Amino acid sequence: MSFVDAFVWFTHQPASASWLKRELADKRPDLRFAFSRPGLTTFKAARTGVDGASSFARAHGHSLGRAASVDDVLALAAAVPAGAVLHVFERDPDRPADERDQAIAGTRAAALDTALRAAAPGRFGEGVEARAGEHVLDVIVAPAEHEDDGIFVGWHRHDASHGPFPGGVPHVAIPPGAPSRAWAKIEEAIRWSGLVPRAGERAIELGSAPGGASFALLERGLDVHGVDPGAMDPRVLGYVGAGGNRFTHHAVPAAKVARKDLPRTFEWLVSDVNLAPMVALKYVERFVALAHGGLRGAFITLKLNDDGVFEALPRLALRIGKLGATRVRYTQLPSHRSEIVAILER
Ligand SMILES: C[S@@+](CC[C@H](N)C(=O)[O-])C[C@H]1O[C@@H](n2cnc3c(N)ncnc32)[C@H](O)[C@@H]1O
Incomplete structure (x- = not known):
């Protein structure tokens, strides 16, 4: 796969394209812009491996080329071994995922996925969740509510720098009972990272009102302490889980x-406090210390209200790097607006 390694791709929110490019110019000056579509940016690379190079990338990999038909995709797919995991997904549209028409979102990718599997039975692994070391064929199309603009094909080898699902993680639809859209933010972060809180564990949420994320953790069986001067939704305050877990x-x-x-x-x-990240991190630092080494992980939303916060990201990453985590990953999820998440694990 020598020549294909020379081009790399990133998928991201369309509005984050310039921040993605600026961050990459700093971290990977060897990358030369190749071409883009809204939500997809590709580069020629002098060396391979772009893991963790951008906080705005949700998925990334090596490019194989553009295709116009199922046959074209299968011809390009010759670069990945039989049994590779197939990830067909749509680029992000220029609106938050939870504002998309859920009846339309994903239908173009689903139709192409079906057509590819039908045209090449047994060519791809069953299911879509990739495991460490597996080859993944990435087949990327325009959002279903936009004009068809062709098919982009790439691949990656799954590891912790990738979400295991098509496009890293699809939007997780917010259930009617969830008190806020932050339910989807935490659920997407859990699915993207594979860091899964277990029933019986305890969580503290800073900036918990009205309670979407706390509700998601309660539903997963955790005891949750929410810190927020704002009012919590009664469904969170009154929650009693099957195992007796509650909210404080x-x-x-x-x-x-x-x-x-x-x-x-x-x-x-x-x-998830709506404070400048420099301030929010002070509280995060305090609460990490208060966990006395018991933390398994942390999901820290960084609000990017302006260019100044973007410029401060390297300094923020230095502080986050000193919190004692064995691994820190950054991404921008489908439900994020002007924010990214830092995901820490022990
Ligand atoms: C984006 S909202 C949080 C949404 C929430 N995570 C959910 O799941 O519904 C931001 C919250 O941060 C809270 N906040 C702002 N400053 C805070 C502080 N110093 N300490 C605790 N909470 C704070 C606000 O009151 C607000 O409710």
């Missing part, structure tokens, strides 16, 4: 929570 509200700013009111340790920290 600390209705004060994060700086005012008394140590004695928190569990002695906890496994998960979620931060």
Whole structure:
């Protein structure tokens, strides 16, 4: 696969294209812009491996080329071994995923997925969830609500720098009972990262009101402590899980929570405060210390309200790097607006 390694692709929110390019210019100056579509940017690379090169990439890989038909895709697919996982997905449209018409979203990718599997029975592995080391054929099309503009084909070898699902992670539709769209943000982060909180564990959420993310964690069987002076949804306050897990509200700013009111340790920290990330990180640093080494992971939303925050990302990443995690990954999820998530694990 020598010549195909020379081109790499990233999928991302269309509005993040310039930040993705600026970040890559800094971290990977060998990349030369090749071509783009809204939500997909490709480069010629002097060396391979672009893992973690951009906080705005949701998926990335090597390019194989453009295709106009099922036969073209299958010809390009000769570069990946038989049994490779097939990921057919749509680029992000220029609106948040939860505002898409859910009856239309994904239908173009689903039709192409069906056609490819029918044209080449047994060529691809069953299912779509990739496991470490597996080859993945990435087949990328325009969002179903937009004009068809052809097919882009690439591949990657699955590892922790990739979400395991088509496009890293698809949008997770918000159920009617969820108190806010942050339900989808945390669920997408869990699916993208493969870091799965378990029933019986404890989580602290900073900036928990009205309670979408806390609700998702309660539904997963965790005891959740939410820190937010704002009002929590009654469905969160009154929640009692099958295993007796509940929500505890600390209705004060994060700086005012008394140590004695928190569990002695906890496994998960979620931060979704609508504060500048430089300030939010102060609270994250405090609560990481309060977990006394018990943390398994953290999901930290970084609000990108302006270019200044973008410019500060390298300094923020240095601070996040000192929180004691064994691995830190960044991505921008389908439900994110002007924000990205830092995902930390022990
Ligand atoms: C995006 S909302 C959080 C949404 C929430 N995660 C959910 O799942 O519904 C941001 C929240 O941060 C809270 N906030 C702002 N400053 C805070 C602080 N210093 N301490 C705790 N919460 C704060 C706001 O009150 C607001 O409810």
